[in-house]
Amino acid sequence: MVTGNHTTTPGFIILGYSKLMNLQGLLFVVFLVIYMVILLGNGVNVLVTVLDSALHTPMYFFLRNLSFVEIYYTSVTLPKMVANCLAEDGSISYTDCAAQMYFLLLLGGTECFLLAAMAYDRYMAICNPLHYTLIVNREHCARMVARSWLVNIPVHFGQTYLVFSLPFCGSHEINHFFCDIPPLLELSCMDTYRNKIAVFMAVLLFIITPFFLIVISYIKLSSTILKMPSAEGRHKAFSTCSSHLTVVTLYYCAGMIVYLRPKSRNSEDTEKLHSLFYTFVTPMFNPFIYSLRKRK
Template sequence: MRRNQSMVNNFLLLGFSNLLDLEGLFFTVFLTIYLLTLTGNSLIIIVTLTDQTLHNPMYFFLRNLSFLEICYTSITVPKMLGNLLSEDKTISFLGCAFQMSIFLIIGAAECYILAAMAYDRYVAICQPLHYTLIMSSRVCYELVAASWLAGVPVQLAQTSLVFTSYFCDSNEINHFFCDIPAVVNLICGDVSINELVARVEVVLLAVIPFALVLMSYVCIASTILKIPSVEGRCKAFSTCSSHLMVVVVFYGSGMTVYLKPKSSHSLDTDKFLSLFYTVLPPFINPLIYSLRNKEVKEALGKVFLILHP
C-alpha cells in the first residue's frame, strides 16, 4: 500500500472540531443513537432466530440487514465518539485504509440486501402462488452471499488506488471517518482516475441495486392498485413507502456525496450529509421494518415474557 511514498504516516480526523462547544452534546446524542441502534438490531436478530413463525425469507433478509447495520455503524461511530472526547484525533495510515475498505464493502452489501428485500416483496405480492418455489432457502442464501461479495473486488481496488497515491504534506481529513471524498482531497496531482473509479463503483454498487428496488416497487404498486379493499391498499402502500423512504435517504445522500464532481465538493456539507447514511438508517431500521410489524411485536412479547416471567 505504501508503493508511492509520501510523508503521511497517519491522519488527523477533524470531525466536528470546528464546533468545540457542541462536542459534548454531539457525544451524548451519537452515543445514545449508537446504543439504541445496537439494541434494536440485536433484538431483531434474536427474535427472528428464536421464533419459528419468523423463519421465512422476509425475516431472513431482515436478520441479515440488521447484522449489516450493526457492522456498518460500528466501523465509524465508535471512532467518532472517541475523537469527540479525546484531544488525540489521529488514525494510522493502515487503520484509515482498513476503515475505508470495510465501510465501503458493508455499504455495498447493504445496497444489494435492500434490493433482495424488494425482490422478495415483489415475488410475495406479484407472484404469490410461486413464492415458495422461487424464494427457496438456497436462493435466499445465494442472494445474501452475492450481496456480501458483490462489493469486495471493486471496493478493495478503490481503496488500494487511493492509498497508493502520493499525499500532500497535510494529513488533516475534514471528516469524522476515512470517507473517499475527504481522503482523495489530500492527494497531490491528478485525481481524475480516482473520480472515474468512484463513479463506476457507484453505478455498479448503488445505482443498479437502487434501480432494481424501484422496478420491484413499480410492479408491486401496479399489483396493489388492483386490490379491491381500500384498507388493504393503504396498508400495503404504507409499508412500501416506509421502505422506500429509507432507500431514498440511504442512497440519495450517498450518491449526492460520491457523484458530485470534485470542484463542487463542500467537505463540511459532505460530512453532515454522511450522517444520513452512516448513523440514521441503522437507527431507524428496527422501527420501520420490525417494531411496527405485528408478527415481530408478538415475538418480542414472547421474548420479554421468557426473560421476565
C-alpha cells in the same frame, strides 16, 4: 511508503467538528447514545427474528442480515468518533484509515444489494404469490445474501488500493468524520482522475444499479396493487412495502447526495451532515421502522 518524490504521511487527523471545542462533550454523549441505540435496536431485531419461528420468512431473513450489516457498518466508524471526542486529536494511523474505508465501502455496498433483494422479495410475494414459496426459498435467499457480500469484497479492495497508492503530501487532515474516498482524494498531490472514474463506476454498480432494480420492482408492484379490486387488499399490500420503501428513501437519498452531487468549496460541512445521515441516522431508525410494520 514513497511514491516518486512524495512521501506518504504515516497517519491522518480526522477533523470532524474539532473546531467546536466547547461542544466535544455534547458530541461524545450524542454519538455514544446513537451507537448504543443502533446496537440495541438492530441487535433486538436479529434476536427476535432468530427466536420467533413465525418470523422465519424471507422478508425477515433479509431484515436480519440487514440489521447484522448495520451493526458492523456503524461499528467501523462510531467508536472511533466517540474516542476522538475524548482525545480531541482525531489521529488515525495509515493502516487503520485504510481498513476503516474498506469495511465502510464493503458494508455499505452490501446493504445496497440487500435492500434490492428485499425489494425482489416483496415483488415476488405480491406479483407472483402462487410461485413465491417455491422460488423464494431458504436456499435462494441464502445465495442472494452471499452474492451481496462476494461481489463487494474484491471491488472495494481495489478501490481502497487505488486510493492508498496515491501520495499524500502537505496537509494530512481529513475534513470528515471518518476515512472516506472524497476527502482523501482532496489530500493527494497527484491527478486523481483515475480514482474518480473508479468511484463513478463503483457508484454505478453498487448504488445506481440496485436503486434502479428497486424502482423497477416498485413500479411493477404498484401496477399490480392498483389492479386489486378490494381497497382493504390494496392497503394490506402497500403496508407490507411501506417499511422497506421508507428505509430505501432515507438511505439512498443521502448516499446519492454525497457521492453524486457536484463538489463546491462551501459544501464540506453539508456533505459531512449528509454522510452522518446515511451512516448513522438510517441504521438507528431502521429497527423502529420495521418494528412498526410488525405491529400492524
